[in-house]
Amino acid sequence: MDELRELYQEVILDHSKRPRNFREMPEASHRAEGYNPLCGDRATVYLRLEGDVIRDVSFKGAGCSISTASASMMTEALRGKTLGDVRTLFDRFHHLVTSDPSRAAQNAAPELGKLAAFSGVSEFPIRVKCASLAWHTMKAALDGEAKTTTE
């Protein structure tokens, strides 16, 4: 059960059961739909930008606990960030969930904050796509692509 708790940390379980910013956003300036064909997870990410600052971010969709918690925690992490910050966070998060699990602790860059809870994901290659779905979708929204998949 301990190893299982490494993956399903309390903060992840909390966000998967009670996702934050889980709503549509009619006034969004950017949005995209993401799809993970492997597990059927879907996420729509909404963003409202003023200049290059993210004023509001939300999501809707259905997925496993990892993908739901990841989307929820991403929305919390992105509010108020500049586009430059977002790019950095995206890269740091991607590195966290895809790099060598034995170096997971070192891989958690300080700016990730609570997102470091996803370090356990790198132990489960098949779940990496779950953790990154919302992030890829967010990136697609900012790049002006309406749809993306994890493939």
Added chain:
Amino acid sequence: MTPRASALRATIGYDVEAVRRDFPILRTTVHGKPLVYLDSAASAQKPQAVIDAERAVYETGYANIHRGVHELSMRATDAYEKARARAAAFLGARESREIVFLRGTTEAVNLVAQSFGRTNVGPGDEVLITGLEHHSNIVPWQLLCEEKGAALRVAPIDDAGEVDLAAFERLLSPRTRITSFAHVSNALGTVNPVRRMTELAHAAGAAVMIDGAQAAPHLRIDVREIGCDFYAFSGHKVYGPSATGALWGRAELLEKMPPWQGGGDMISSVTFEKSTWNQIPFKFEAGTPNIAGGIALGAALDYVDQLGLAAIAAHEAELLRHGTERLRAIPGVRLVGTAREKTGVLSFVLDGVHPHDIGTVLDYEGIAIRTGHHCAQPVMDRFGVPATARASLACFNTREDLEALARGVLKAKELFT
């Protein structure tokens, strides 16, 4: 005797502990727990007899087949052709030459679609499948229909996961050239009334292809009794090596069909102007096949026959009943696929918990199940779920395996809700 009584009688003398000793992998541990393997519908584990047979080929009798004049080549050819005869007997085929050895059911469907389909299906014609099919029995027909300007028709399934036979009959038309359907559904375990469906199709003048991938490990198959035209199964699902399998086809149809891949072994003579084709089944077997695997497939079929398909089926039916009860007793669990005739497949969803999370929690208990869409996305759409968790049974499973499954599902429920 009632079916229940005959099932019980067949289980008497079935020594599951002895069967378990035949599978070396059951002695392994996963995350420190003894392995509970409930994913045989994805791929079956291998008994020692199959592992030994494959090893023996490489140690004492390996060479290329159908070519060499030397002793080893003749040994290998002899063993490979014996395996073909074994597969013919397993399916109730009249002759070995009706058995084409392939990589599996997927390749068999593609062969029939590309060879029989391209010569017999034209613009405005129809191909009929069902809503239960695995992607491998959908996509090859889509490719064919697209190329030929033909239409793909799909017979729907009902809430229990059974094919709507009346709709199947209605959808058969004078334009239907071929219908292809699963003997047993991989996602739900539904056993189709293949004999009846074949009669209906033949009455409409359509050829019949049956995907037997999920039937071969669980049901006795007799292609002549079913009356179909083509039947395929995969070696790896019936305790044999992966990338082995067989297509049975009526000799008179196979004779008329063009080759679908060119290469060595499939020709009788080659010049730059014209080549002539080898006899069946070799016409459809271009290139060096999985020789040791094919031979070991013969050993797998021997193994299954030795246990007895009736005894295996009875054992699995008892487990299915038990597992169904145990899962149904967990509030929030919904079984997907409740056909009257089922093999040992427990496909289910749990309120508020994604199948992948169930799969990960079970994995940490040493329990292997499949989660996802099972390569049958249309089946998932039909039941309005993106995915299910699927536990599937084999000859070596026990009631304790299902107790472990139920405990694991409860644990997932506690963790995520």
